[in-house]
Amino acid sequence: MAKDPVKPNVVVIYLDDLGYGDLSSYGATEISTPNIDVLANEGVKFTNGYATSATCTPSRYGLLTGVYPWRNPKAKILPGSAPLIITTEQETLPKVFKKAGYQTAIVGKWHLGLGAGNVNWNQHITPGPNEVGFEEAYILAATQDRVPTVYIDNGYVDGLDPKDPISVSYKKNFEGEPTGKDNPELTTLKWHHGHNNSIVNGIPRIGYMKGGEAAKWTDTDMADHFLKKAQTYVREHKNKPFFLYYALQQPHVPRTPHPRFVGKSGMGPRGDVILEADYVIGEFMKTLEKEGVLENTLIVFSSDNGPVLQDGYYDDAMEKIGDHTPAGKLRGGKYSLFDGGTRVPFMVYWKGIIKPKVSEALVCQVDLVASMADLIGVEADKTDSENILSAFLGKSKKGRKELVLEAGSKTSYRAGDWVMIPPYKGAKMSWHSFVESGINQEFQLYNLEKDPGELNNLAKSEPKKLQKMLTKFESIRGKDYSNIKK
Structure with missing residues (x-):
């Protein structure tokens, strides 16, 4: 294919536990997602788009390495204290972009491990995203429901008071620290299973944590916080080709919508945070347009796995689901071998370049490594990733076999x-x-x-x-x- 004279910026927008039927562009009638729908209705909307896996860590591993996660026995749902499972020698999506002179960044959820074991959260944490290709990294280490409940800015806990060091354990609690199991009176969100350890902001988590009070995030501000980081990144790097991996936390538990969105969906917090995600994506798109880079930015949108309603807290997700079908026509969901576990919303948008189309091509997130390498004219190491760029751009009906x-x-x-x-x-x-x-x-x-x-x-x-x-x-x-x- 003929290369465009200017290499496009590339943004991967990745949601967490969003199902095939959770968007109005994919048939949802009980919820409206107009901003995300723009990407689907004005780009290539795939009806056979897949994550590699039905859970988060493996899917993220496949997306960023181009390698099937089942090849790596460590690619399972990780605790917040796990070591990095991508080796610093491996080919990665950000490394592919760096070969072509791109600036690279991640904003949002990581969940691929940090350090080499026994992380000291009070010093520089390495290796991590910066050592596998991301020049800038502003992340949460694992998931919103796991400790440590702090943001990490290029290997350093953001806002940490050295006089109040952080300690983290996934084996036993620290003396005197309340837990969801022993102190339910201190919680504002009731745990259902597993999520009964350290309490932060009234929410019991997985794992134990002590200290770091000044650095702890505010759950209801997380979407806005990551949005501002992503917007700032675009403003600072708009004059040079960039690759941004924008990994939102919604609608993973704990579902903590900002007060602006509470009650807006009528489906409880899970529906509310999907509306919140749609909002921040719309605001991010406005920033691309305002900064003059929208028409030179290719956007890939997808989710790490299928949907789940009850995933650790009592938050009315099951009680208020009504007629909404999170997996749409598919069977199963998160954790499932059925199609609802891995077939997810998947769209590629490039304003003015990609023509609106619904594609039945079989595509997978693991194919971004080889396909993006072709887009920007560089060689990528051979992995499980297949070059299906023509399908991603809507120029071919054929994806992988x-x-x-x-x-x-x-x-x-x-x-x-x-x-x-x-x-x-x-x-x-x-x-x-x-x-x-x-x-x-x-x-x-x-x-x-x-x-x-x-x-x-x-x-x-x-x-x-x-x-x-x-x-x-x-x-x-x-x-x-x-x-x-x-």
């Missing part, structure tokens, strides 16, 4: 319109999140074009198709799935 998907270290295989889930032992329903796991002790085979809800298992009626897919799947995975696996 096949895809290995992952949920909880278990994998499935999609080829064309078909998906095969091998047999696994385990529970068919997640007891804590009330999401179907997709686990079954028999093979599952579905035709997603005819049966997007994965209700009609064709494994027994289509034995030749099943065997063909199984053979190819086993060749990729390097495992024998002919017997039921644990």
Whole structure:
């Protein structure tokens, strides 16, 4: 393809636990997301766009490295104290952009580990985003529901008072520190499962933390805080090509909308924070336009995995869902091997360059490394990432032919319109999140074009198709799935 004379800025906007059916542009009728809808309706809206995984850390690993996360046994949901799981030698999306002279930055959620183990939060924290390709990094270490509940600015805790050092543990509490389990009277949000350790801003978290009072974030201001950082970054770097990974925390728990958005959705805090995310994305787009870079900025929008309603707190997400279907026509959600776990909203927007289109091409976030390298004219190390730039730009109906998907270290295989889930032992329903796991002790085979809800298992009626897919799947995975696996 002919290269444009000016290399475009590239922004990846990444949401957290946003489902296939959570946007009005993807069919939601009970909630309206007009700003995000601009990206979908005026860009390429993919109906077969995937994260690599049904949970956060693995998907982010795949997005940034171009490597299937199941290849890295450490790519599982990480505690806030975990060491960095991307090696400093690995190819990464920001490194690809740096090869072409881009300035690179991340603003928002990281959740890929920091340091080399036993992090001292009161000193420079390394390695981290800065050591794997991001020249600027303003992040939260893990998730909003995990300690440490502080922002990290290029390896340093933002606003830390050295007289009040931070201590973090995921094993035992610090003496005298209240917890959600022992001190429910100090909480403003009731925990449902797991989230019953240190209390910050009235919210019980996962893990224990002591100190760092001046540096602790205010949950209800987080969306505005990250927005301002992203806007400032654009203003300061608009005169040179930049790559910005803008990783929002919504609608992950704890769902803490700013008072401006409380009650606006009628669906409780989960709906409110989706509206809040739509707002900040709209404000970010206004900044791109005001600074004169919108027409030279390619925007990729997606989510790290499918939706979940009950994920650790009682916040009315299940009680107030009404007629809204977070996964849309898909079965399952976060944590699930069914399509609702990994098929997510996915769109590519470039004002004036990309023509509005709905694409059925099979695309995955793992393909951004190879595809963006082609866009900006550099070579990327060979990984699982495929160059499907033409599909991303809406110039081709063809994406990748096949895809290995992952949920909880278990994998499935999609080829064309078909998906095969091998047999696994385990529970068919997640007891804590009330999401179907997709686990079954028999093979599952579905035709997603005819049966997007994965209700009609064709494994027994289509034995030749099943065997063909199984053979190819086993060749990729390097495992024998002919017997039921644990």
